[in-house]
Amino acid sequence: MLERLESLRQDALARVAEATDAEALRVLEKELLGKEGVISEILAAIPTLPQEERRDTGRGANALKGELLEAIGSKRALLDEALVEALRDGGGFDPTLPPATPARGGLHPITQVRREVEAIFTSMGYEVLDGPEVELDYYNFQALNVPVDHPSRELQDTFYCDDSHTVVMRTQTSPVQIRAMERLKPPFRVIAPGRVFRNEEQDATHEHTFHQVEGLVVGEDIQVGHLTWTLRRLLNELFERELEVRLRPGYFPFVEPGFEFDVRCPFCEDGCRVCSQTTWIEFCGCGMVQPCVLEAGFSGREDVDVSKLTGFAFGFGLDRLVMMRFGIDDIRNLMGGDLRFLEQFPC
Numbered sequence: 001m002l003e004r005l006e007s008l009r010q011d012a013l014a015r016v017a018e019a020t021d022a023e024a025l026r027v028l029e030k031e032l033l034g035k036e037g038v039i040s041e042i043l044a045a046i047p048t049l050p051q052e053e054r055r056d057t058g059r060g061a062n063a064l065k066g067e068l069l070e071a072i073g074s075k076r077a078l079l080d081e082a083l084v085e086a087l088r089d090g091g092g093f094d095p096t097l098p099p100a101t102p103a104r105g106g107l108h109p110i111t112q113v114r115r116e117v118e119a120i121f122t123s124m125g126y127e128v129l130d131g132p133e134v135e136l137d138y139y140n141f142q143a144l145n146v147p148v149d150h151p152s153r154e155l156q157d158t159f160y161c162d163d164s165h166t167v168v169m170r171t172q173t174s175p176v177q178i179r180a181m182e183r184l185k186p187p188f189r190v191i192a193p194g195r196v197f198r199n200e201e202q203d204a205t206h207e208h209t210f211h212q213v214e215g216l217v218v219g220e221d222i223q224v225g226h227l228t229w230t231l232r233r234l235l236n237e238l239f240e241r242e243l244e245v246r247l248r249p250g251y252f253p254f255v256e257p258g259f260e261f262d263v264r265c266p267f268c269e270d271g272c273r274v275c276s277q278t279t280w281i282e283f284c285g286c287g288m289v290q291p292c293v294l295e296a297g298f299s300g301r302e303d304v305d306v307s308k309l310t311g312f313a314f315g316f317g318l319d320r321l322v323m324m325r326f327g328i329d330d331i332r333n334l335m336g337g338d339l340r341f342l343e344q345f346p347c
């Protein structure tokens with residue numbers, strides 16, 4: 001038995017010395033000193049040995065146990081130190097390699113086109129305004145010449161926010177017209193891009209949440225010609241060429257006269273999917289601001305003589321413009337939040 005202890009000792013110490021990492025050392029420790037390891041096995045076998053061998057075997061085994069514990073302990077310290085050393089030297093890190101490129105976000109296609117529109121209008125001296133998306137019925141309807149119970153409310157299916165119907169999700173950006181009149185001193189030119197909401201059945205061309213850009217110019221001697229010039233200028237800049245346009249009579253309670261402003265389809269000569277085979281695209285509603293809307297917006301303003309003022313207003317859908325620009329055929333993609341869609345419009 002004593003010879004076995006000696007050969008075990010040599011073999012074990014050699015293997016401890018050869019262990020290359022902490023894990024190998026842990027496995028070896030278990031094999032030698034664990035509950036079911038060789039030393040335990042030898043100690044357990046002592047009662048079966050002849051009487052005269054028992055004492056020396058017991059001592060030898062315990063001494064070996066101590067020796068191995070110590071050898072393993074110092075080997076572990078050595079390995080730890082080597083590991084720290086390696087990390088300090090870079091641990092296989094190559095500082096000359098190029099860095100991993102971080103995933104980059106981008107601007108939503110609606111944001112891209114909105115900024116383009118804003119740049120065109122600011123170059124014409126317009127100020128860009130913002131307004132609340134949760135709006136008072138007063139601004140969204142009443143001040144815009146749509147009294148409570150007026151049938152034209154049916155034209156826009158409204159999300160009401162309270163039982164008394166005083167608060168609505170704005171159905172249009174037109175309420176910003178009133179807020180602009182309350183705050184600004186004429187003459188002024190503003191646009192107000194933003195999100196609007198309608199309680200509509202969704203399909204490829206209808207969303208409950210979409211975007212409009214409102215425009216309002218107020219001053220003395222503002223006429224229809226200023227309106228059409230402005231919209232033509234916008235379209236020429238957006239499509240980078242002169243496009244034919246037309247005005248048709250249109251009904252909006254807050255303008256008089258009111259128009260539908262159409263533009264010749266920039267994508268075809270004789271009808272395509274974008275213009276529903278008509279060669280015309282309905283671009284926006286517009287018109288001359290109703291005098292009673294000016295009265296409401298400037299009411300209580302002693303610094304403003306409403307009788308001298310006229311103005312024009314327009315409102316167009318941004319989503320439609322984005323769809324035309326990027327060839328998107330389903331509006332639901334825009335607010336769908338699917339990255340596979342959004343990543344196709346890097347910017």
Ligand code: PHE
Nearest residue numbers: 172174252285286313314315
């Ligand atoms: N707010 C109208 C709509 O949403 C568009 C419009 C704006 C019409 C300004 C005339 C003047 O349909």
